[in-house]
Amino acid sequence: EAQVTQNPRYLITVTGKKLTVTCSQNMNHEYMSWYRQDPGLGLRQIYYSMNVEVTDKGDVPEGYKVSRKEKRNFPLILESPSPNQTSLYFCASSSGSREQFFGPGTRLTVL
Amino acid sequence: GQQVMQIPQYQHVQEGEDFTTYCNSSTTLSNIQWYKQRPGGHPVFLIQLVKSGEVKKQKRLTFQFGEAKKNSSLHITATQTTDVGTYFCAGSYGGATNKLIFGTGTLLAVQP
Numbered sequence: 206e207a208q209v210t211q212n213p214r215y216l217i218t219v220t221g222k223k224l225t226v227t228c229s230q231n232m233n234h235e236y237m238s239w240y241r242q243d244p245g246l247g248l249r250q251i252y253y254s255m256n257v258e259v260t261d262k263g264d265v266p267e268g269y270k271v272s273r274k275e276k277r278n279f280p281l282i283l284e285s286p287s288p289n290q291t292s293l294y295f296c297a298s299s300s301g302s303r304e305q306f307f308g309p310g311t312r313l314t315v316l
Numbered sequence: 317g318q319q320v321m322q323i324p325q326y327q328h329v330q331e332g333e334d335f336t337t338y339c340n341s342s343t344t345l346s347n348i349q350w351y352k353q354r355p356g357g358h359p360v361f362l363i364q365l366v367k368s369g370e371v372k373k374q375k376r377l378t379f380q381f382g383e384a385k386k387n388s389s390l391h392i393t394a395t396q397t398t399d400v401g402t403y404f405c406a407g408s409y410g411g412a413t414n415k416l417i418f419g420t421g422t423l424l425a426v427q428p
Contacts, residue, residue: 238416240418247322247404247418247419248406250416250418302346304361305349305351305359305416307360309358
């Protein structure tokens with residue numbers, strides 16, 4: 206089954222404790238992206254990747270890192286999480302400029 | 317930077333009534349996509365519009381792309397409770413065709 210998976214689905218952590226949210230897709234898509242969703246603000250892009258080893262900042266990259274060492278994986282790293290990074294995070298993948306397939310989401314709470 | 321404005325933020329309708337959400341960009345879009353997110357779910361692709369003035373239909377849903385490729389609309393005829401959710405438009409600009417700018421979404425509530 207074609208899908209995008211994210212782990213963990215839910216995470217409660219404390220300020221400053223490094224964390225990684227994993228994202229994996231099995232559709233051989235070149236393009237992957239991370240978004241955060243906050244009430245009233247819609248989906249805002251954090252980082253995106255056009256292919257392996259090619260990443261670029263989205264609209265809200267501060268406080269986040271990404272890497273794309275393999276085509277299928279695109280982890281999101283928060284080196285020192287802060288409460289303003291409490292949000293719902295979605296990973297997405299696509300082929301070319303076609304539809305984006307979204308993962309199930311990761312709800313992160315930073316205390 | 318580029319922005320996609322979407323209105324209304326929230327719409328409450330009686331089942332059977334029609335519903336429309338609008339998206340507007342200050343600059344010309346390459347294409348526009350529409351997504352639906354059910355409560356507690358993730359965004360799911362509905363459609364992509366590419367051509368100026370394009371109109372596409374999916375059962376009770378009608379999607380339009382403006383002549384100037386700066387605005388778009390989604391119209392639902394005779395809403396049903398299964399239409400409940402947040403509808404997002406997402407536009408792409410120029411050469412960065414994979415970079416989508418999402419609208420803020422319209423939350424549709426349907427009362428049976």
